[in-house]
Amino acid sequence: MGPPRLFTFLAIAVLALAIVPVGSAVFVLGFIQGDSPCVLCWEQRIGMALIALIGLFVLRYGARPFYLGLSILVGLWGTYMGVRHSSLHLARDIGQGFSVEIIGAHTYTWSFFIFWCCTAAIALLIMMAQQEDLAAAHGPRALRGLNRAAIIVFLVVIGANIVQAFTSTGPPPFVGQSDPVRFSFNPRHWVWSMGEFEPAPIAFRGRWAVEKPDVASVDPNPATGPFQGLPALAVSSRRTLNLPWRGTPTGLAYDAATDRFLVTTQDGVYLATGALDRIEKHTIVDTLFSVDLGRFVGAAFLDSHTVLAVGENKSFVVLKENDGTRTDGADRNFRYFLESFDDFDEVTRSRFTTVRARMMYVMSAAFDPATNSIFTVTVPNATAKRIVVSRFDRGDYTLAGEFVPTLAAGAPLAPQKDAPGLERLYVTAAAIADGRLYALSAAHSTLLTIDLASHQVVAAHTVPGPDRPTGLAIKGSDFYIVTASGSLLTVGRP
Amino acid sequence: MEFLNLVLMFVTAWLIWKRPEKERVARGLLVLSVVLMVFLFMLGARTSLLPGLNY
Numbered sequence: 166m167g168p169p170r171l172f173t174f175l176a177i178a179v180l181a182l183a184i185v186p187v188g189s190a191v192f193v194l195g196f197i198q199g200d201s202p203c204v205l206c207w208e209q210r211i212g213m214a215l216i217a218l219i220g221l222f223v224l225r226y227g228a229r230p231f232y233l234g235l236s237i238l239v240g241l242w243g244t245y246m247g248v249r250h251s252s253l254h255l256a257r258d259i260g261q262g263f264s265v266e267i268i269g270a271h272t273y274t275w276s277f278f279i280f281w282c283c284t285a286a287i288a289l290l291i292m293m294a295q296q297e298d299l300a301a302a303h304g305p306r307a308l309r310g311l312n313r314a315a316i317i318v319f320l321v322v323i324g325a326n327i328v329q330a331f332t333s334t335g336p337p338p339f340v341g342q343s344d345p346v347r348f349s350f351n352p353r354h355w356v357w358s359m360g361e362f363e364p365a366p367i368a369f370r371g372r373w374a375v376e377k378p379d380v381a382s383v384d385p386n387p388a389t390g391p392f393q394g395l396p397a398l399a400v401s402s403r404r405t406l407n408l409p410w411r412g413t414p415t416g417l418a419y420d421a422a423t424d425r426f427l428v429t430t431q432d433g434v435y436l437a438t439g440a441l442d443r444i445e446k447h448t449i450v451d452t453l454f455s456v457d458l459g460r461f462v463g464a465a466f467l468d469s470h471t472v473l474a475v476g477e478n479k480s481f482v483v484l485k486e487n488d489g490t491r492t493d494g495a496d497r498n499f500r501y502f503l504e505s506f507d508d509f510d511e512v513t514r515s516r517f518t519t520v521r522a523r524m525m526y527v528m529s530a531a532f533d534p535a536t537n538s539i540f541t542v543t544v545p546n547a548t549a550k551r552i553v554v555s556r557f558d559r560g561d562y563t564l565a566g567e568f569v570p571t572l573a574a575g576a577p578l579a580p581q582k583d584a585p586g587l588e589r590l591y592v593t594a595a596a597i598a599d600g601r602l603y604a605l606s607a608a609h610s611t612l613l614t615i616d617l618a619s620h621q622v623v624a625a626h627t628v629p630g631p632d633r634p635t636g637l638a639i640k641g642s643d644f645y646i647v648t649a650s651g652s653l654l655t656v657g658r659p
Numbered sequence: 660m661e662f663l664n665l666v667l668m669f670v671t672a673w674l675i676w677k678r679p680e681k682e683r684v685a686r687g688l689l690v691l692s693v694v695l696m697v698f699l700f701m702l703g704a705r706t707s708l709l710p711g712l713n714y
Contacts, residue, residue, distance in 0.1 A: 207661045208700035211668070215693060218668055222689065225675045226682055239693060245710075246700055252710035305679035316676045323669045330662040340660045340699060361702050371707025373714060 171290065171298055172224055176311040178286055179220035180318055186279050187214050188322040191329050194272070200265050201333045201348045204341035204361055205250045209276040210326070212243040216283050217319055224312045225305050228298050233291060240284030247277025338362070378462070378477055378526040378544045380633045380649055383591045383608035387627035390609030391586020397627045398612065398644075402655040406647065408444055410435055414647040416464030416474065416530065417594070417636025423469045426638060428647065429461040434474050434484060434509065439640070441653060446486065446508035451501060456480050456514045463530025463595070464636065465539060467559060471512065475530035475541060479517040481562070484509040513562070517541065521567040522553040528635075529595035531602065533617070538565060542592040542604050550588040554602065554615065570613070573621040587613075587622070594637035594646065605637045605646065612644075614659075628656060660699055667692045 190210055194200040202210060219236040226232070250273040254262050262271035308316060333348055334341045335357030342358045349355070368374060387395065406414070412430030419426050424439035435447040452458035459476035467473050470486040487494065487508055494506030501511040517539075519525075525543040532539050537560065543553040556566040570587060590606035590613070597603070601623075602615040610631060614624035628634070628646065631654050636647040639658065646654040667688050674685040701708065 204661075204703040205700065208696050208703070211661065211664055211692075211696045214665075214668060215689075215696065218672060218689065218692075221672055221675050222685070225679055231686070235689075235693070242697065249704055249708075249710045252712050255712075305682070308676065313676075316672060319672050320669060320676070323665055323672065327662060327665045327669060330665050334661045337660050337663045339662075340702065343703060365706050367705045368707055369709050370714060371709075371711055373707070373711055 171293055171295070172306075173311055174293070175220055175224060175290060176315045178290070179217045179224070179315040180311070182213055182217040182220070182279075182283065183315070183319045183322045186210070186275070187217070187326070188318075190272075191322065191325045194265060195329045195348050196325070198265065199347045199349070200272075201329075201345040202341065203263070203343055203345055205246065205343075206264075206273060206276075207330070207334065207341040209243060209246050209250065209273070209280075212239055212246060213276075213279060213283070214319075214323060214326070215239050216243070216287075221316055221319060224315065225308060227306065228291075228294055233287070236287050237284060240280055240287060243280030244277060244284065247273065247280050251277055334358075372524065372548060375524060375526070375546045375548065378528050378546075378591075380528065380591070380593050380607045380635060385607060385610050385632060387610045387629070390611055390627070391589045392611065392625055395611065395625050395627045396659075397629055398656045398659060400628070400630055400654050400656050401643070402653075403630065404653055406441060406651050406653050408435070408437065408441070410444070410447070411449060413635075413649050413651060415461050415635045415649075417638045417645060417647045418464045418466050418472075418532070418596070419638035419640045419645065420466040420469050421640070426645070427464045427466055427472050428636065429464040429474045431460045432458075432503070433461075434464075434472060436472075436486070436508075441645075446505075448484070448498075448505045448509045449503040450474065450482055450484075450511075451503050452476070454500060456482075456516060458482060458514070462528040462593070462635070463541065465530050465532035467532055467539075472509075473530065473532065473539065475517075475527065475539075477526045477528060479519065479522075479527055479541060480515070481517060481530075481539075482514045483512040485512050515562055517555065517557050517562065517564070519553070519555050519564055519567065521569065522555045525549050525553065527555075528591075528593040529604065529637075531595040531597045532559075533597040533602075535600065536617075540595065540597065540602060542595050542602075544591050544593070545588050552587050552590060552592060552604075554604075554620075568620040570615050570620055570622050573616070573619070573623045594634050596637045596639045596644070598639045603637060603639070603644070605631075605634050607631075607634055610634075624659065626659060628654075630654060660695065664692055664695045664699070667695070 339357040340361045416429035426437045428435040432452045436445045458480045459478040461474045462477045463475040465473045475481045498506040527541040539557045558565040591608035592604040593607040594605040604613045633649040638645045644656040671688040
């Protein structure tokens with residue numbers, strides 16, 4: 166292919182880039198529809214124009230390595246810009262976005278696609294080039310025909326963008342806005358802002374950088390808690406569990422029908438006797454296979470032979486107890502478990518999706534047979550300081566309700582002025598009985614009694630002694646509490 | 660600042676067309692424009708430089 170044809174293709178590409186995304190953005194979206202780009206949109210539009218401008222350099226001076234390399238760099242940077250901008254809205258519900266749609270997709274999502282196409286087109290043009298195209302030109306090439314049209318169209322489009330940029334962002338040092346107002350030729354409606362220069366933290370992951378929960382990070386002292394003068398529950402027994410599990414206890418549940426406890430460790434699921442003196446069955450779940458389960462933090466019996474283990478990231482696995490008639494687990498369950506393949510079969514492994522509890526980790530789980538629901542309770546983090554109780558229907562493991570507990574009016578826990586204090590708690594263990602959720606906070610060793618009908622905290626007690634509690638179960642008239650260090654406390658229910 | 664950047668690009672294209680012998684100046688303006696674009700995008704995205712996704 167001779168040089169003229171290559172440069173003709175390039176001129177067409179420059180024209181297409183200048184007219185379709187950059188030109189239509191200013192003339193159609195801007196001047197006709199009144200759309201104004203946000204600060205991120207502006208840079209993406211400028212990035213596209215820069216690729217067209219580099220194309221003009223090549224048309225004039227030849228395919229010099231500097232221009233080819235720079236065009237690829239801008240294309241890659243533009244792809245990043247498109248992904249970074251789109252990520253602000255990608256997780257929203259159907260049809261929800263920012264500003265206008267073009268052929269069913271919002272403008273910023275088109276940006277990623279256009280930059281990707283630009284980079285691919287640059288690669289194709291380089292592949293089409295002959296050796297003589299890449300050789301250093303002796304002087305500027307003459308611009309005729311399409312080449313000249315490309316540069317004229319480019320100047321017209323950039324001229325129009327200069328007008329829009331002046332009206333909607335202003336002269337330097339003003340910059341584009343993150344949430345711009347509608348475009349207008351009337352100076353009364355122009356907004357020139359320096360808002361983007363205001364101090365703001367620099368971060369890589371932004372609000373997604375949420376610290377992992379850690380039961381050891383909180384203050385267990387009840388005396389420093391948000392509620393003073395709480396009644397203390399009496400510890401009736403305390404002992405160390407000497408059971409051969411892998412890791413440390415992270416969750417506890419009890420099934421009265423079979424008189425067995427369910428204990429989870431970081432990746433282990435154990436069925437133990439009602440006296441917690443012997444393990445009957447167990448398995449180690451491959452928490453990294455398929456759905457990342459993180460560390461198990463909560464356990465629940467869904468029925469006497471079906472158990473649930475919930476990870477800190479609200480992912481979960483449901484296991485069905487094997488009745489012992491099948492012994493081919495080594496092959497059947499190799500993909501699910503790391504050891505003890507015959508004790509359980511995996512029923513499902515998935516993730517709980519939340520709304521209010523989104524962007525928060527959990528450290529507890531409980532099952533309520535009365536409503537056939539699974540409950541989780543969040544732990545606060547640096548950016549979300551609140552307790553959110555989420556309820557999931559066991560039928561489809563889908564969110565069925567969420568609430569932020571409040572203090573019951575007139576109860577001993579009357580709201581304190583400006584500081585209710587619930588957000589200072591760190592719930593690491595939970596159990597349900599009689600329509601009440603018992604949530605044990607490792608912070609300040611406080612047990613909350615939350616009425617599931619009114620969503621109110623109707624009582625609170627301190628529990629002396631549990632160092633880093635991680636599991637709570639109800640057996641008869643007692644609470645059973647396990648701790649990260651492997652201790653077991655028995656406490657009378659109030 | 661976007662206004663300034665677009666003016667830089669307009670001048671650059673005009674130099675390419677009408678003053679092709681000023682390639683060195685035009686190339687300098689091009690690089691300045693690219694740097695300004697990167698700076699302004701990072702200014703707007705500095706609170707989360709990586710795409711806001713579930714890492």
